Amino acid sequence: MxxxxxxxxxxxxxxxxxxxxxxxxxxxxxxxxxxxxxxxxxxxxxxxxxxxxxxxxxxxxxxxxxxxxxxxxxxxxxxxxxxxxxxxxxGPKLFAPAVIHQLLAVANKPMRAMILLGINGELGDSDCGRLPQSAVNLGTGLIDFPRPETER
Known part of the structure; x- marks a missing residue:
C-alpha cells in the first residue's frame, strides 16, 4: 500500500x-x-x-x-x-566470499542463520520469516520448505 x-x-x-x-x-x-x-x-x-x-x-x-x-x-x-x-x-549481484565471512563474523545468531539460508538455500527475508521450525531437520541438515513464491 x-x-x-x-x-x-x-x-x-x-x-x-x-x-x-x-x-x-x-x-x-x-x-x-x-x-x-x-x-x-x-x-x-x-x-x-x-x-x-x-x-x-x-x-x-x-x-x-x-x-x-x-x-x-x-x-x-x-x-x-x-x-x-x-x-x-x-552484471551479476554477487557477494565475494570474504564479504560473506565479514558479515557472518559480526551477525547475531538469527541474522547469521538468515545469511546462511540466503546463500545456501536461496531463501529471501520473507521466506526466512515464514519458515516453520517443523520444516527444518537439524539431524540431516535439510530443509523441506517449498518457497511460497515458486512452490519449490
Whole structure:
C-alpha cells in the first residue's frame, strides 16, 4: 500500500495538488515518464508507472473520476528487452566470499542463520520469516520448505 501512496505522491509532486484530472492527456504523461526516467532505471520506472496506472484505473472503476484517464502510448512500462539489457549491463549481484565471512563474523545468531539460508538455500527475508521450525531437520541438515513464491 505504501508503494501506491509513494507513486501517487510522485504524480502529485509533478502535476500539483490542484491539477484537474480531466485536463491530463498523453503529452502530460509522456512528460512525467521522461522526468522519472532521468532519475530511475527501467525496473523502478516500470513499477511506478504501473502503480500510477492502477490508481487511475481504480479511480475510474469506482467513480471518483467520471471517465478513464488517457495516459497514451508513451506512458508504458519499459519493455522486457530494455530491462534485460540494463540488468546485463550492471552484471551479476554477487557477494565475494570474504564479504560473506565479514558479515557472518559480526551477525547475531538469527541474522547469521538468515545469511546462511540466503546463500545456501536461496531463501529471501520473507521466506526466512515464514519458515516453520517443523520444516527444518537439524539431524540431516535439510530443509523441506517449498518457497511460497515458486512452490519449490
Amino acid at each position: 505504501d508503494d501506491y501512496k509513494a507513486a501517487c505522491a510522485i504524480y502529485i509532486d509533478h502535476f500539483g495538488k490542484n491539477r484537474i484530472v480531466a485536463d491530463l492527456g498523453p503529452d502530460d504523461f509522456a512528460e512525467l515518464r521522461a522526468t522519472m526516467a532521468e532519475k530511475w532505471g527501467p525496473v523502478t520506472l516500470g513499477n511506478v508507472i504501473q502503480r500510477i496506472r492502477v490508481a487511475f484505473k481504480f479511480a475510474s472503476d469506482n467513480d471518483p473520476i467520471d471517465r478513464p484517464v488517457r495516459c497514451g502510448q508513451a506512458f508504458k512500462r519499459p519493455s522486457r528487452k530494455v530491462v534485460r539489457v540494463d540488468r546485463a549491463k550492471k
